[in-house]
Amino acid sequence: MKLHLRRVSARRSWLAGAPAALLWCVSSLAAPEADAAGAAARAPTVLTFAAIVDGTGEPVAGREIVVEHGVIVAIGESLAERYPGARRVDLSGLTAIPGLIDTHVHITYGLSGPSRGDAWHQLLQETPAPERLVASIGHAAKMLEIGVTTARDLFALDHVDFYLRELIERGIVPGPRLFLSGTGIHPLVMPVATSGTEAERISSLSQRARDVADSGAAWLKIFATTGTGSDLSGQRVYHYPEIKAATDIAHARGLQVAVHAYGPAAVPDAIRAGVDSIEHAVDVDDESLRAWAASGIFYVPTIDHNRYYADHREEYGYDDGAERALRAFISRNVAMLRRAHEAGVPVAMGSDAVMTMFGENTRELEWFVAAGMTPGEALRAATLNGAQLLGQQDRLGRLAPGFAADIVAVTGQPLTDIRAVTRQVVWVMKAGEVMVDKRRTGNPVPPRGK
Ligand SMILES: [Zn+2]
Structure with missing residues (x-):
């Protein structure tokens, strides 16, 4: 019990000493419900986008990506039928690129x-x-x-x-x-x-x-x-x-x-x-x-x-x-x-x-x-x-079955204007877990640390 109390107080003092920018970042990240996020990462999830662009720099046929156990298992159209009971996430206004x-x-x-x-x-x-x-x-x-x-x-x-x-x-x-x-x-x-x-x-x-x-x-x-x-x-x-x-x-x-x-x-x-x-x-x-x-x-x-x-x-x-x-x-x-x-x-x-x-x-x-x-x-x-x-070409850097579900959703057209990638990131998934979701808050730009 003593150890537990000490841990709590150490954590409090750690937070008190954290820079304001850190606290802003942590609060704007996706909800830290570890159990729910973990379950979501394990269950099949069908993500629907406006378009999908691979790490090859080429568009991919289809608008849906199925993620299971933190990995991309399928990409195409009408995939929900193949995954009955899958969770669905509607990102249909956004374009997917790899993490x-x-x-x-x-x-x-x-x-x-x-x-x-x-x-x-x-x-x-x-x-x-x-x-x-x-x-x-x-x-x-x-x-x-x-x-x-x-x-x-x-x-x-x-x-x-x-x-x-x-x-x-x-x-x-x-x-x-x-x-x-x-x-x-x-x-x-x-x-x-x-x-x-x-x-x-x-x-x-x-x-x-x-x-x-x-x-x-x-x-x-x-x-x-x-x-x-x-x-x-x-x-x-x-x-x-x-x-x-x-x-x-x-x-x-x-x-x-x-x-x-x-x-x-x-x-x-x-x-x-x-x-x-x-x-x-x-x-x-x-x-x-x-x-x-x-x-x-x-x-x-x-x-x-x-x-x-x-x-x-x-x-x-x-x-x-x-x-x-x-x-x-x-x-x-x-x-x-x-x-x-x-x-x-x-x-x-x-x-x-x-x-x-x-x-x-x-x-x-x-x-x-x-x-x-x-x-x-x-x-x-x-x-x-x-x-x-990095020697990770079989696991990272692409949107394809078998690759880690590191997926970024952006507004705009990444293959026409690179600023869609550099300035217009709205939603971020890493290994099947949603890490950033700015859809509800309207895509805030992080404050410039000065
Ligand atoms: Zn350096």
């Missing part, structure tokens, strides 16, 4: 309160792990609100990403499915490796790759160059021999490898090393681009986060020069995506969201269309391609 996949977030980067104008310092020096966990719970809810049902996190300290995933998987807090890297290989975490002999660097990164594998991570993140926030420098940190050694160890242990590469410098090394995705890169020359396309390695451009930093410069203390540099980098990033897409490099959507950017993750797709993709290709980058990058 969206954000392949690059930093969900644990959050503060306990508003920024005082130096958000990075506040995060690294003043925000302890429990506060970051509270912030990450709010970020997870905001991602569901915009239809993101799966995400890959690419750097977190103190195992906060693992704690968050545990809370989501146990159904204690709502959030997307998470694929995690933990800390990965970052010069701040392992400064020894940036100096020393080649043999020492190989040994150091190899040990680090083993430690990351031991931690239970699904991904090894290698920060092969500098570059973050207003630092757009792209200086090399790690080189081919140590990137290759760490990549081989990760692959042998069943992990995939993501390389952080601002600018072009580390791209040829990453391709040669056989990594699985390259993040951020710009200005890659034609020869490297051909090798990249031939390799099948995914490009995650992360264009929109520099728009976010520029728009929110006061939170980070960035000056006029920093803002100009951020906006100039966007043009190089868009140009790189256009060339990569034309060359046949597979592209996945990744927002690189941090702090107050959660809730805007999918705006990245508007840049994809600006770079020459059709809305269908952009949708595919955020669904089927994301699933392929």
Whole structure:
């Protein structure tokens, strides 16, 4: 009994300390009736839409989807006859798309309160792990609100990403499915490796790759160059021999490898090393681009986060020069995506969201269309391609029988105007459970955290 009381009071104090944005998010999510939601996820449910668009970027014949045990079991017309007694949900004014996949977030980067104008310092020096966990719970809810049902996190300290995933998987807090890297290989975490002999660097990164594998991570993140926030420098940190050694160890242990590469410098090394995705890169020359396309390695451009930093410069203390540099980098990033897409490099959507950017993750797709993709290709980058990058293409990223019932309903025409996907999400189902339903409340836009 004592334990129970202590738990209740701990929970109360946790809620009292939660940011207002978190409480807003939690209250606007679908009713938290765990038993009812669980029963609904198990019983067959027939969902009726105006239209259905698959993760291939193509429309699907039929307007009905049957969901049972959290999985799509049928798609077509007049399916209710085959499932007598099934629950029916009328979404006939909306178009169904697969749950969206954000392949690059930093969900644990959050503060306990508003920024005082130096958000990075506040995060690294003043925000302890429990506060970051509270912030990450709010970020997870905001991602569901915009239809993101799966995400890959690419750097977190103190195992906060693992704690968050545990809370989501146990159904204690709502959030997307998470694929995690933990800390990965970052010069701040392992400064020894940036100096020393080649043999020492190989040994150091190899040990680090083993430690990351031991931690239970699904991904090894290698920060092969500098570059973050207003630092757009792209200086090399790690080189081919140590990137290759760490990549081989990760692959042998069943992990995939993501390389952080601002600018072009580390791209040829990453391709040669056989990594699985390259993040951020710009200005890659034609020869490297051909090798990249031939390799099948995914490009995650992360264009929109520099728009976010520029728009929110006061939170980070960035000056006029920093803002100009951020906006100039966007043009190089868009140009790189256009060339990569034309060359046949597979592209996945990744927002690189941090702090107050959660809730805007999918705006990245508007840049994809600006770079020459059709809305269908952009949708595919955020669904089927994301699933392929994560090795989940048999389970996620499509609306087809046998796939997880991760379904997003939007107003408008996603194959004509990508803003239907990025701005007009009304209803979200994850694994057969309704997580967001804004039909009754009239599609509110989440408040911008400032
Ligand atoms: Zn990042």
